[in-house]
């Protein structure tokens with residue numbers, strides 16, 4: 001890992017010490033994977049790459065997508081990277097390697113991969129545009145990029161006043177703390193159109209927040225970890241945060257969670 005890499009949110013989302021995953025952060029990222037994996041697997045299953053594809057999973061978190069890719073491409077290989085490997089659930093596959101790697105500063109040779117996927121990472125990184133450019137360089141001619149990135153627009157129009165203000169407060173606090181940009185993914189259609197990638201397709205989905213849903217667990221744990229920062233925002237009070245958390249246990253509460261903007265596009269194949 002590069003020493004000068006861009007770490008984000010260390011003081012908010014503790015990843016634990018001495019090689020031990022922080023149990024709360026592990027639960028939070030597990031809940032995110034439970035909420036998003038079914039859609040990610042369906043998206044990735046539709047990408048037309050061969051069984052011998054060389055895959056890169058950037059910011060692998062617990063590694064659920066990396067393990068799925070390794071099973072999907074038994075004759076291929078999967079490199080799963082993260083700045084911090086403590087959250088990874090070790091479950092070995094012969095074609096899967098985990099690599100401590102900072103996507104903002106550590107490199108791969110150009111044209112190394114046939115499929116590159118990342119999820120809920122780039123909005124966190126202040127150098128997100130440059131990182132997108134680096135990932136495109138790592139694609140082989142004809143290789144596919146699949147981005148699944150978070151966007152705040154469902155919160156802006158939520159009819160639940162306290163939930164809306166708390167959720168937007170979370171994203172404002174992340175922005176203030178380490179430069180998270182919760183509007184960046186909404187701009188992906190433009191960025192991809194300008195990127196030189198071709199055959200792009202895009203969609204957005206918002207897994208629901210209701211009592212007991214995986215997205216509710218993820219968002220509740222996110223709010224709880226950010227509690228001190230939320231209380232510094234002038235638009236939020238302790239009562240607001242309490243009310244917002246209580247909604248996650250209310251069987252009558254039902255709303256859209258944070259959006260996932262999914263983009264699939266490929267590097268032009270080499271001309272023959």
Ligand SMILES: C[S@@+](CC[C@H](N)C(=O)[O-])C[C@H]1O[C@@H](n2cnc3c(N)ncnc32)[C@H](O)[C@@H]1O
Pocket residue numbers: 005006007008029032033058059060061062081082083084087101102103104118119120121124125
């Ligand atoms: C919100 S989690 C998402 C995990 C996983 N992609 C998922 O969707 O389940 C973001 C992940 O990105 C990793 N990460 C943060 N900064 C990174 C960087 N500069 N390079 C590589 N990984 C990074 C974090 O350690 C964390 O595991």
